[in-house]
Amino acid sequence: MTKELYSGAEIILKSLVKEGVKEIFGYPGGQVIKIYDALYNQNEIKHYLVRHEQAAVHAAEGYARATGKCGVALVTSGPGACNTITGIANAYYDGYPIVVLTGQVGLAQIGNDAFQEADIVGITRSCCKHNYLVKDIKDIPRVIKEAFHIATTGKPGPVVIDLPKDVQTAKSTFEYPETIKLAGYNPNYKGHPLQMAKAVRMLAEAHRPVIISGGGVLMSGAHNEVQKLAELVQAPVTHTLMGTGTYPDSLDSSLGMLGMHGNYWANYAVVHADVILALGTRFNDRITGCLKRFARDSHVIHVDIDPCSISKNVKADIPIVGDVKNVLLGMIELFKKEDLNIYLDDKKKWFSQIDEWKQKRAIPPFASDKLSAITVIQKLYEITKKYNPIVCTEVGQHQMWTAQLFQFNEPRKLITSGGLGTMGFGFPAALGACAGKPEQLVLNIAGDGSIQMNIQELATCVDYGFNVINCIIDNGYLGMVRQWQEKLFNKHYSETQISGPDFVKVAEAYGAVGIRVEKEEEIEPAILKAIEAKKPVFIDFVVENFEMVYPWVLAGEPLTKVLLSNDCAAK
Amino acid sequence: MGVFHTISILVTNESGVLSRVVDLFSGRGYNIESLTVAPTVDRLYSRITIVTDGDSDAIEQINKQLNRLIPVIKVGDLSLSEALECEVALVKLNCKDEERSDVLRIVEATGSKIIDVTDKAYTIQTVGSEKQIQALVELIKPYGVKEFVRSGKIAMSKGNQFVSIKNA
The missing domain is CATH 3.30.70.260 (ACT domain)
Incomplete structure (x- = not known):
């Protein structure tokens, strides 16, 4: 009996189905027309047509962030592939699993500057975890299997698969491999037992311990273990932007976010700690401030699955390479077994010191006749709290205010671009979150600058009933850059004043709902109307132009040099 | 640095x-x-x-x-750890008749080899450490180097240590 022959395009889709893919985001073109033809003839994979390839990749990442599954994007060669770069880099820096399939010109044409040819494997090399150019139809199943494995294991990340047109049209039998052979790729999941034992002892003997919970905690699903260990050690927990939701903000022992715009008591606690347990964080400059002054007098225990993150920026006294969850489970067990004395008195003193820092300073409100962005976001949180929404953001002032004012008590509820800081990420990511979690309320908190970077996705939302509520914090400026210009560049607002369209009319033109809010009393009715609309919504919150994000540690300054208002620094 | x-x-x-x-x-x-x-x-x-x-x-x-x-x-x-290191260099010289014996002496003294001879040019091959190659370069320079090619270093750890898997 001869085995059935399939086209490369069919084999691609069959392989995706084998990987459990049910939804992909994409945009057709000449060099993927064969794959789109195969999509037309099947009903196992649902394709969402976006309006820009960058959005397809952000949507795939939003989907991955909301669901914990691997996101998939499909685009054509040349311009389509080039448009994915920002999306790929974004997923790379924040470590989320996506697989990006790009079309390519036929094998014989590669290198000849053919129409819509781009060396996407070369272009993406430094911004993806791995990439492939498939030259033989027989390699498709193996490559796709490896790609999903690489994207989702270790420190997750994007993998790009470049698929020449003739590989898509060739015919072959289909057999999906059972196993993977990658001699050079063996992420280490288990922590070293001796290092773990040392870490447990160091934590027990600490007088002023602090735990920093990063994105790796979310990735490995270790949030419950962090809580358990924090209780055992009696340590307060702060989190990075990427670690938002990994430790409930509502707990007394939570210090909230640290870093440039973090809580200043969190920064103080980290600076004054004698032992720092850093979990799944790469100590980005936005959380360390001046590196030389960071953790100068403290011991650092650093747990991360990526050895490169350890001792890259902050030298670790006890490095532990492994999956955070595995390592924490091991440490918790050791803790219980050894029955360690944990210096409770010292820790009580430590907590009361932190309480003192918490109470001492409040951020003075900004005097203005106009609506305050802080009020809007605070209200937004209070009103939507009961729906437990997924909150996406763009990048800038609104992003930091959201991180500060929303309380997140579970992971995967804040979807925001951290490492790359991509304006235009939030809206398509929100769309992806809607696809992955259709039953959830999804907000996208945006600036009037950011929303204009991928505003075209409103059409996608209307098409598929992705009822994202876009809350545009409309201050007429690229607020974060303007804030730096005000403080550091003599108020030279160089090219940061930005106009926008009438967002209400734009929404209506797309068949969505548009609402404008200019007064405080209009906030609540507008949000309630948006929730009830069951349609994509733009709410244009016209706010004060010159409000600033505080607390603020200027770039390169030590974490304790916190500014609390335009003319007031914390002491 | x-x-x-x-x-x-x-x-x-x-x-x-x-x-x-x-x-x-x-x-x-x-x-x-x-x-x-x-x-x-x-x-x-x-x-x-x-x-x-x-x-x-x-x-x-x-x-x-x-x-x-x-x-x-x-x-x-x-x-x-201590490693075994070596490099190959090729040097092409245009030497005058009266210089040929000097060049041959240098070749012999440095353990190099002449691997190509024409009426105008000598091509010398030397294998050794970076220092040895540098020494040859210094000695041969006065005779007018026409072309100089170095392979870059290859290295292997000494004794029982290795950075390898089977047959690689």
């Missing part, structure tokens, strides 16, 4: 691997002093030898970053 380190990298022999390794060095601001690459006994693998400089923290990062590349199978910093 730190001391020079010789890094031995075993990779799968597939297209694009060398650019991944080189891109990593340029993208992260590391310097490449010399680089060699060739397949191993088993042609499924290739060996890349890179000489780079940096302090111990930088070398540790380079090591980790290289290990993060999927086609990289093993990485060894050979300067950590």
Whole structure:
């Protein structure tokens, strides 16, 4: 009996189905027309047509962030592939699993500057975890299997698969491999037992311990273990932007976010700690401030699955390479077994010191006749709290205010671009979150600058009933850059004043709902109307132009040099 | 700037691997002093030898970053232990008749070989450490070097140590 022959395009889709893919985001073109033809003839994979390839990749990442599954994007060669770069880099820096399939010109044409040819494997090399150019139809199943494995294991990340047109049209039998052979790729999941034992002892003997919970905690699903260990050690927990939701903000022992715009008591606690347990964080400059002054007098225990993150920026006294969850489970067990004395008195003193820092300073409100962005976001949180929404953001002032004012008590509820800081990420990511979690309320908190970077996705939302509520914090400026210009560049607002369209009319033109809010009393009715609309919504919150994000540690300054208002620094 | 380190990298022999390794060095601001690459006994693998400089923290990062590349199978910093190192150099000279005997003496004294002779040119091959090659260069310079080619360093750890897998 001869085995059935399939086209490369069919084999691609069959392989995706084998990987459990049910939804992909994409945009057709000449060099993927064969794959789109195969999509037309099947009903196992649902394709969402976006309006820009960058959005397809952000949507795939939003989907991955909301669901914990691997996101998939499909685009054509040349311009389509080039448009994915920002999306790929974004997923790379924040470590989320996506697989990006790009079309390519036929094998014989590669290198000849053919129409819509781009060396996407070369272009993406430094911004993806791995990439492939498939030259033989027989390699498709193996490559796709490896790609999903690489994207989702270790420190997750994007993998790009470049698929020449003739590989898509060739015919072959289909057999999906059972196993993977990658001699050079063996992420280490288990922590070293001796290092773990040392870490447990160091934590027990600490007088002023602090735990920093990063994105790796979310990735490995270790949030419950962090809580358990924090209780055992009696340590307060702060989190990075990427670690938002990994430790409930509502707990007394939570210090909230640290870093440039973090809580200043969190920064103080980290600076004054004698032992720092850093979990799944790469100590980005936005959380360390001046590196030389960071953790100068403290011991650092650093747990991360990526050895490169350890001792890259902050030298670790006890490095532990492994999956955070595995390592924490091991440490918790050791803790219980050894029955360690944990210096409770010292820790009580430590907590009361932190309480003192918490109470001492409040951020003075900004005097203005106009609506305050802080009020809007605070209200937004209070009103939507009961729906437990997924909150996406763009990048800038609104992003930091959201991180500060929303309380997140579970992971995967804040979807925001951290490492790359991509304006235009939030809206398509929100769309992806809607696809992955259709039953959830999804907000996208945006600036009037950011929303204009991928505003075209409103059409996608209307098409598929992705009822994202876009809350545009409309201050007429690229607020974060303007804030730096005000403080550091003599108020030279160089090219940061930005106009926008009438967002209400734009929404209506797309068949969505548009609402404008200019007064405080209009906030609540507008949000309630948006929730009830069951349609994509733009709410244009016209706010004060010159409000600033505080607390603020200027770039390169030590974490304790916190500014609390335009003319007031914390002491 | 730190001391020079010789890094031995075993990779799968597939297209694009060398650019991944080189891109990593340029993208992260590391310097490449010399680089060699060739397949191993088993042609499924290739060996890349890179000489780079940096302090111990930088070398540790380079090591980790290289290990993060999927086609990289093993990485060894050979300067950590004593290593066997050598390099090949080819030198082409146009020497006058009266200089020929001097050149031949230098060739003999440095353990080099003449591998090509024409009526106008000598081509000398020398194999040895960086120092030995440098010594030859200094001695031969006055005779007018026409072309000089160096292979870049290859290296292997001494004794029972190895950065390898079976047949590679």
